[in-house]
Amino acid sequence: xxxVIRMTAGGPExxxxxxxxxxxxxxxxVRVRMRVSGVNPTDWRSRRRALPxxxxxxxxxxxxxxxxxxxxxxxxxxxxxxxxxxxxxxxxRPWGTAQQYTLxxxxxxxxxxxHASFELGAALGIPALTAHRTLTVHDGGPGxxxxxxxxxxxVLVAGGAGAVGNAAIQLARWxxxxxxxxxxxxxxxxxxxxxxxxxxxxxxxxxxxxxILAFAPEGVDIIxxxxxxxNSALDISVAARxxxxxxxxxxxxxxxxxxxxxxxxxxxxxxxxxxxxxPPAAKQQALTDVSAAVxxxxxxxxxxxGIPLHRFTxxxxxxxxxxxxxxxxxxxxxxxx
Numbered sequence: 001x002x003x004v005i006r007m008t009a010g011g012p013e014x015x016x017x018x019x020x021x022x023x024x025x026x027x028x029x030v031r032v033r034m035r036v037s038g039v040n041p042t043d044w045r046s047r048r049r050a051l052p053x054x055x056x057x058x059x060x061x062x063x064x065x066x067x068x069x070x071x072x073x074x075x076x077x078x079x080x081x082x083x084x085x086x087x088x089x090x091x092x093r094p095w096g097t098a099q100q101y102t103l104x105x106x107x108x109x110x111x112x113x114x115h116a117s118f119e120l121g122a123a124l125g126i127p128a129l130t131a132h133r134t135l136t137v138h139d140g141g142p143g144x145x146x147x148x149x150x151x152x153x154x155v156l157v158a159g160g161a162g163a164v165g166n167a168a169i170q171l172a173r174w175x176x177x178x179x180x181x182x183x184x185x186x187x188x189x190x191x192x193x194x195x196x197x198x199x200x201x202x203x204x205x206x207x208x209x210x211x212i213l214a215f216a217p218e219g220v221d222i223i224x225x226x227x228x229x230x231n232s233a234l235d236i237s238v239a240a241r242x243x244x245x246x247x248x249x250x251x252x253x254x255x256x257x258x259x260x261x262x263x264x265x266x267x268x269x270x271x272x273x274x275x276x277x278x279p280p281a282a283k284q285q286a287l288t289d290v291s292a293a294v295x296x297x298x299x300x301x302x303x304x305x306g307i308p309l310h311r312f313t314x315x316x317x318x319x320x321x322x323x324x325x326x327x328x329x330x331x332x333x334x335x336x337x
Contacts (some may be wrong), residue, residue, distance in 0.1 A: 002337060003099035004317045005057045009050050012318035012325075015060065022101050025072035029103050030079060032086060036122035037097040037314075037334035038063035041249075042161065044321045046090075055094045060317070061334070062088050064097030065112060065121030074105045079114035084109040085121035085294075087129060087287070091276050097122075098317055100336055110287060116294050119309060121195055123163070123301045123331045124290060130275045131167035132286040134224040134246035135175070137271045143282070145289045151176035154216045156238065158182050159226040160192030160200070161329055164248060166307040167299065168224045169195040171290075172300035180220065182234075188329065195306030203234075212238045219243065228270070239285045248273040307331050 003020045010333050012317045025031045051058055054231035066304065068079050084305045086109055090096035095103045112121045132145055135155065142149040159165045160181030172179045173196040180199045181192040189200045201211040212220065219240030225231060225247035245268060250256070251291045258270060278286070293299045301307055312320040317334055324332050 001100040002314055003059055004314060005059055006047060007051075007057045009048055010323040011048075012044075012074065014047065015318045015321065017315045017317070022098070023095070023103050025075070025103050027052065027073045028075060028106055029072040030068045030075055030109050031230075032064075032066040032084060032102050032104050032109055033069045033106065033198070034064055034066040034100055034102055034105040034336040035118040036065050037336060038122035038125055039320050039324055039332040039334065040126045041324060042126060043273065046138055047321065051094050052094075058090060058094045058275050059096035059099050059102065060090060061096040061123030062086075062090050063122055064089065064102070065118040066336070068109060069101070069284050071106070074311075079109075082109075083114065083118075083121070084114040084125050085112045086110075087125040088276060098314065098334060110291055113231070113295055117301070119333060120294070120301045122333055123307070124294070124299070126275055127163040128167045128171070128290045128299065129278070129283070129286045130164045130248050130273060131171050131224070131277070132289055133273045133275060133278055133282065134164075134248060135166060135172055135222060136282070136332045137273070138222055138244040138286075139242055139269065139307070144285050145171050145175045145291065147174060147176060149175045150222075153221045154178045154180065154219075154240070155222045155224065156180045156182070156212065156220040157197065157224045158194075158231055159186035159197060160197055161306065162226060163307060163331055165192070165226065166195045166305070169197050169306070170299050171293060174293055177214070177222075180215055182208055191303070191306040191308070191329070194304060195303070206233055209237045218219055220319070224248075227254065228256045232256060236266070236268065237251045239268055241267055242267050244269040244271050246271045246273050248275075263306060301331060303330075309333055311335055
């Protein structure tokens with residue numbers, strides 16, 4: 001089978017396009033005939049780091065979609081032939097999704113309904129599960145996302161044109177929240193609106209605090225934050241009492257400095273979100289809720305949904321990594337031959 005591997009840490013040049021034998025699933029595993037591999041910022045960042053202990057070579061990418069074509073012992077044989085989306089394929093494992101067949105634990109292959117495209121399936125995973133976590137960690141919240149669970153809440157999504165931001169907007173809208181998004185220009189603003197944001201603020205041409213508070217005079221309840229170090233002052237200025245700033249990103253050298261008294265008076269919570277180590281019960285709830293959102297067509301992909309698709313062939317995986325590192329706007333996908 002055709003596969004992309006890396007045997008060391010480094011830039012895109014460490015990715016090799018090779019032929020490997022088709023693997024056989026072990027106990028509790030399924031083998032997926034891949035259709036689309038999704039690329040996330042964590043994929044190129046992890047490429048720069050050493051391989052996991054005991055791993056000689058690793059296939060990159062956590063997310064993807066395809067069809068189960070074989071199962072190992074302890075897995076229901078009826079799963080063969082099921083369309084699925086994959087999450088965390090390569091987390092502390094050698095088998096990512098950038099190859100024609102991959103192995104994942106059974107629960108890491110989630111049923112994908114017939115009406116949902118393989119492109120959508122490959123775009124779920126890390127972005128959707130991260131977005132779910134950011135929307136469910138506030139005090140007194142329902143801990144789940146479903147129609148009506150965020151009714152009455154106001155959500156601010158920083159960077160609404162990004163993959164996580166897009167998923168957060170769509171999930172928050174599905175749950176009944178009022179959604180504001182900040183962006184860095186008109187083109188990204190159009191994408192945030194397409195995703196479903198009620199109000200979009202271009203922080204480069206508008207006073208973000210004024211614009212946000214004009215729309216939400218009592219402040220925002222949940223802030224989905226991609227750059228907490230840069231935006232901490234803005235977040236404090238627009239947060240309602242008891243709000244949460246759920247941050248999932250930041251630059252390599254970004255530091256978060258919080259004025260204690262300002263945050264103290266508002267009872268703000270600063271909550272980090274690293275999807276790979278989210279508590280198991282919360283992860284399972286996210287899988288359940290994201291699957292329900294897909295079933296109800298509440299999650300979409302494509303420019304009309306605010307997230308343009310950038311497609312590469314498997315042998316051009318290194319180019320896909322370069323595009324993502326350079327900040328391409330939208331979702332990067334690898335079509336598997």
